[in-house]
Amino acid sequence: MYWLGPFEYPSKQALLDGLKEFLRKAPLGRIRNSEAIQKLHLLLALHPDAERKIGVGVDHFLIARNTLAGRGLRLVRTDGSEDSFSYKKCITGVAQSAHGKVCEALRFAVRPQLDSFRARLTYPVECAISHEMIVHPNDLHVDHSEPFWQLLAHFCRTHQIDLSSLETTGNGMNLALVDHSISDAFVEYHLKHAHLQPSRKSANLLKGGALPERVDQV
Template identity: 30%
Template structure:
């Protein structure tokens, strides 16, 4: 019996879609629920737009100090609705949701791989806090339920800035090769010596902390 062809999985954050069209329709459904100028006030819609913006090729610049909320605005030609991020410093940043849905650039694939490479460090930090009975927000001091815990870089340099230091030292994004990606889009460094350098660099410079999901919403995720 012939094997069924594998269909690549399509995602926005942790949301899985059967096709690229279904993913696009999910974004359009969010935009369609609001009038022009209206704030996106439904939590699920807000979370989807945050994950969507993280997929933008210029996400680090777009997100800046962090997103406070989203508004719906007319697209440049005025014929359709589009999202606008209102940042915590009051700046307003419009972005194309279609650009977010484009195939990831090598730069984006690299940054995603770098997160995958250091995920064990993040997991170890969480487990150490859990074992020491200190699952509390490092911002508010409030106790956190395990399902509400987010490990954040809010107390030190952004993940993006730590990653860029290693990338620049290695000769730039084009100098680093990745393994083939899984259907979920995960890849690793082919050069395991460089991977170890990255692990050590992240371990030295990352200042991790815990936040609640709600507190973490306002923080940049890139």
Template identity: 75%
Template sequence: MYWLGPFEYRSKQALLAGVKEYLRTAPLGRERRPVAIQKLQLLLALHPDAERKIGVGVDHFVIARNQLSGRGLRVVRVDGTEESFSYTRCITGVAQSPHGKVCEALRFAVLPQLDAFRARLTFPVKCEISGEPIVHPNDLHVDHKTPFWKLLARFCKDQQIDLSSLATTGSGMKLALVDSSVTDAFVAYHSKHAELQASRKAANLLKGGSVATSSDSYRIKALRPNSS
């Protein structure tokens, strides 16, 4: 997995493909959708020249046509100056952030709950996204009805926890938080609040999260995280 702040992606390539699609389909002009803005801020912070790009501070982001072809991202600073930035430079070659490792460690911590849910199922199982039958275990994905990253964000808000202040130990499937009390608290929170469902793997990958407000029904399919 790859994490952009609290947002989970299957890989860096999935994030790159997502941003490319976002640029292709999003309306030109100033980006006003809160979730998209948050992700663009996180992307820009990964840029190798982020300090200079951000300058006196970010006022907003703009999706603009490039001079030669295609579309690109521009950051407009609080003093009115602006500059383009490459999302590929923001993502390519960047190591998993400490914050991302914390998110991944907490994801690993609740895997037993997902495994237990899977073990209780009897095939064929109805896909809760497409309505199609799931006839083989290899086609099954245990999915969160409320995306995992949203659940984690609510936990942090409720418990007043700053994930960026936490440390991890180990690697791979043995990645864990140094402070096990936070892990235990999240495992209990997940057990109480997470709503799990069965879905076909293909249906889950196609599921997009709406970040629309009441005045904007546009659906971002590109900057969306892995929806589970």
């Protein structure tokens, strides 16, 4: 698995493939979709030259035609200056960001709730996305009807928490927040507000994508 902040992907390659498809299909011009904008900010923070690219701060992102061929991503800073950036450089060979580790730690914290939901299911069970029947546990993905990233964003606003200020300890399945009070609060929040649903693994991946195709809508 690979996490881009709170967004989960099967691998780095899956994210790269999704971004390539996004650039191919999305309309040219300013990107206005809030989910797409959040993902691009997270990507840009991973760029090897992120500090210079970001400069005085990013006002918005564009999809523009490259000088030679194809399409590319551009950022427009708050002072009006522009620059291009490669999403490949943001992902390939770059270690997971501190923000990404925090999101992953919070996912691990609520994992028992997902496991409990999975254990209560009786097969066959209907996929909440494709409405096809899931006949075997190996084809099951426990999904959030409200995306995990939105649930996490609501939690942060409610509790006035800045994820970028938090620290993690451990690695792998033992990754956790240093401040257990925050992870405990999120576990409680997730228990009250998360709506879990069964989905086929293939349907869940198609639903997620790398970025929303309809970048012309907020």
